Amino acid sequence: MKAMTYRGPYKIRVDRKPDPVIAHPNDAIVRVELASICGSDLHLYHGMMPDTRIGHTFGHEFIGRVEEVGSSVQNLKPGDRVMVPFNIYCGSCFFCARGLYSNCHNVNANATAIGGIYGYSHSTGGFDGGQAELVRVPFADVGPQVIPDDIASEDALLLTDAFSTGYFGSQLADIVEGDTVVVLGAGPVGLAAARSCWLMGAGRVIVVDHLDYRLEKARAFAFAETVHFGQVDDIVLTLKKMTDGLGADSVIDAVGAEADGHVVQHVTAAKLKLQGGSPIALNWAIDAVRKGGTISVMGAYGPLFSAVKVGDAMNKGLTIRANQAPVKRQWPRLLEHIRAGHIAPRELITHRFDLDDIAEGYHVFSSKLDGIVKPVITFGA
Amino acid sequence: MPYTADKPGHTPDPDDLRRRIPGWGADLDPADRPAFPREQPGIDTGAHWRVPEQQPHGAGRERSLEHERLTPVFGTAQPLHGLSGLIRRVAYAHYSEGQTPHWMLLILGDRVESAGAHVRSLFSRRPDDPVTQSGVFGERGRHPIASRFGRGRVDVKHAWLDPVLVVGPWVAAAVVVFRIARAAAVPASRR
Numbered sequence: 001m002k003a004m005t006y007r008g009p010y011k012i013r014v015d016r017k018p019d020p021v022i023a024h025p026n027d028a029i030v031r032v033e034l035a036s037i038c039g040s041d042l043h044l045y046h047g048m049m050p051d052t053r054i055g056h057t058f059g060h061e062f063i064g065r066v067e068e069v070g071s072s073v074q075n076l077k078p079g080d081r082v083m084v085p086f087n088i089y090c091g092s093c094f095f096c097a098r099g100l101y102s103n104c105h106n107v108n109a110n111a112t113a114i115g116g117i118y119g120y121s122h123s124t125g126g127f128d129g130g131q132a133e134l135v136r137v138p139f140a141d142v143g144p145q146v147i148p149d150d151i152a153s154e155d156a157l158l159l160t161d162a163f164s165t166g167y168f169g170s171q172l173a174d175i176v177e178g179d180t181v182v183v184l185g186a187g188p189v190g191l192a193a194a195r196s197c198w199l200m201g202a203g204r205v206i207v208v209d210h211l212d213y214r215l216e217k218a219r220a221f222a223f224a225e226t227v228h229f230g231q232v233d234d235i236v237l238t239l240k241k242m243t244d245g246l247g248a249d250s251v252i253d254a255v256g257a258e259a260d261g262h263v264v265q266h267v268t269a270a271k272l273k274l275q276g277g278s279p280i281a282l283n284w285a286i287d288a289v290r291k292g293g294t295i296s297v298m299g300a301y302g303p304l305f306s307a308v309k310v311g312d313a314m315n316k317g318l319t320i321r322a323n324q325a326p327v328k329r330q331w332p333r334l335l336e337h338i339r340a341g342h343i344a345p346r347e348l349i350t351h352r353f354d355l356d357d358i359a360e361g362y363h364v365f366s367s368k369l370d371g372i373v374k375p376v377i378t379f380g381a
Numbered sequence: 382m383p384y385t386a387d388k389p390g391h392t393p394d395p396d397d398l399r400r401r402i403p404g405w406g407a408d409l410d411p412a413d414r415p416a417f418p419r420e421q422p423g424i425d426t427g428a429h430w431r432v433p434e435q436q437p438h439g440a441g442r443e444r445s446l447e448h449e450r451l452t453p454v455f456g457t458a459q460p461l462h463g464l465s466g467l468i469r470r471v472a473y474a475h476y477s478e479g480q481t482p483h484w485m486l487l488i489l490g491d492r493v494e495s496a497g498a499h500v501r502s503l504f505s506r507r508p509d510d511p512v513t514q515s516g517v518f519g520e521r522g523r524h525p526i527a528s529r530f531g532r533g534r535v536d537v538k539h540a541w542l543d544p545v546l547v548v549g550p551w552v553a554a555a556v557v558v559f560r561i562a563r564a565a566a567v568p569a570s571r572r
Contacts, residue, residue, distance in 0.1 A: 008495035010547045011514040024436040050487035053459035054498040091428030098420040109444040109455040126456025142427045171416040198402045201409035203393035230533040244389035342404025363516025370523035
C-alpha cells in the first residue's frame, strides 16, 4: 500500500509499505477514503514528540471502508463505511469503563500517561496512522462507528478529532450562561471550540491568534470577537481591559506545544526541544482568566517539563481541566447538532492534497500559507 | 470603576444571541453535555469482554516500566532495531515515565535513528531527498510572500531557523565526511 512515512524532522515522503494485517481478533482493516492533517501532527513533523520512529505513518483523523475484520468482531462487517475516533481504546479497562476513552490502559504498551492514538509515535502505542491507503483499527467493536447516511463524509471526518476536541474543550471550560470565554488559537480546534462555546450559552467569545486570515475565519465561522496578539503591546492586559478588568471566566488553550508570542520560549521548546512544549499559551491563559476561573487545555504538549506559571495559577484559585478528548462520547450530541443545522464542521476545510503530494500539504500547513485552516488528504480519483 | 459584587460590563441579551447564533444555548443544561459528568461508570462502550484477548507475538516488545504486563493490544509499526533501538530499550527498561532520562533517551534515540536512516538511504535505490521531502515545492502558487509578510505574523521573526534546522544536519554531516575522507587520503604532513 501507499503510505505517508516520516523520514526525520521536517521530512516526509510517500512509500510503499506492506499492507497491515489482523494482529488481534478484534482488529479491522480499513481502506481510508479521506484523512486530514491535524495541527498536532505538526508536533510530530517537527520532531517534538519522543519516540517518533523513522518509517512511522502519521494520521489520526480518517474515515474509510472496512476491508477485513478479525474473528471476534461483531459490530462491523466488510463494506461498512466508518468514522474512526483518534483514540484507540479497549472499552473495558478501569478508565474506559468510566468513559475516559482517551486514557485507556490496555492499548499503549509504551506509556501509561496517555492512551493509544493512531499514527502518533510510539509514545502513544506505536500504531501506524491513517494517512495511508490502509490502516489497522484495533478494538473494532468499540471505536469505529458506521457513518449515518445523512451525514456528509467531510463532516464525519472532522468529527474524528478536530471538531469533537473543540466541542469537548468548550465543555471542560465549565461555561454558564453569559460567561466570557477566551479561546487561544484559531486553528481548527480553536475555531471548533469557539463555535461550541455558544452552544454552552456563552455571552462573549474572544479568539486570539496572530494569523489575520484565521481571525477572519473566527469572526465568520465562530461569530467571535478577535484579537491579533501581534498587534497589541500586551495581550494579557488587552484581554483584561476587554473584560472590564476582571479577566475571562474561562480560557481555552487550543494552541499547545508550538505556541508563539515569546521568542525565547518558542525557540527553546519548538526549535531546540529543551521543553516539552512552549508554555506561552498556557501562561497567557493563567494570566488572562479571572480569579476562580477555569482553564481548559486542549493544546497538545510533549511529556517533558515546561516553564508554566504554577504560582499564578495557585494564587488565583484556578481550575485547570485537561484531557485528550474521548471522541466517541461526543458523537451522538454532535450528530444532533449537525442535523439541527447548528454546526457544519466541514466549513473548516480549506485545502485538499492527494496522498502523493502530502509532503507539500505538511509544508503548506506548517508554514500557514495560502489561508490554510484545515487540509484534507484524498486518495486518487 | 469601583470593585463591587456585580460582574462589570454589559450583560449580553440571550434572545439576541439566540437570534444571531445557530444553536445558542442548546447545551446550556449540563445534562446535555456529553462530557458531563467527566466519569460515567457503566457507560456502554461496545466491549463484549471483561478482559481483552492477548495479542500474540509480543515477546521482547518494549513496554513502560509502569505497566505490569504487556498490554493486550500493542502497536507493531516500527520494531526497535540497531543503535537507536538499544538506546530506546534502555529508556524503557530502566526509567519510569516520571524520570527525565526516560524521555531524553527517547529523543536521543530519535535523532540517532534519523541520522542512521539518512546515511543508509544514500546507499539505497531511493535516497532521501531533503528538498522534495520538505514539501517546499508546495510554495508554488500558494502566495509564499503575501502569506508571510505584511500581515503581522510573529513567527516570521524566527522562521529563518527552519531551513537551518532542515539543512544544517546535512551540511554538518558533509563537513564531517569530507574531513574524515581528507584525513584518510592525505598524510598529515601534506595537509
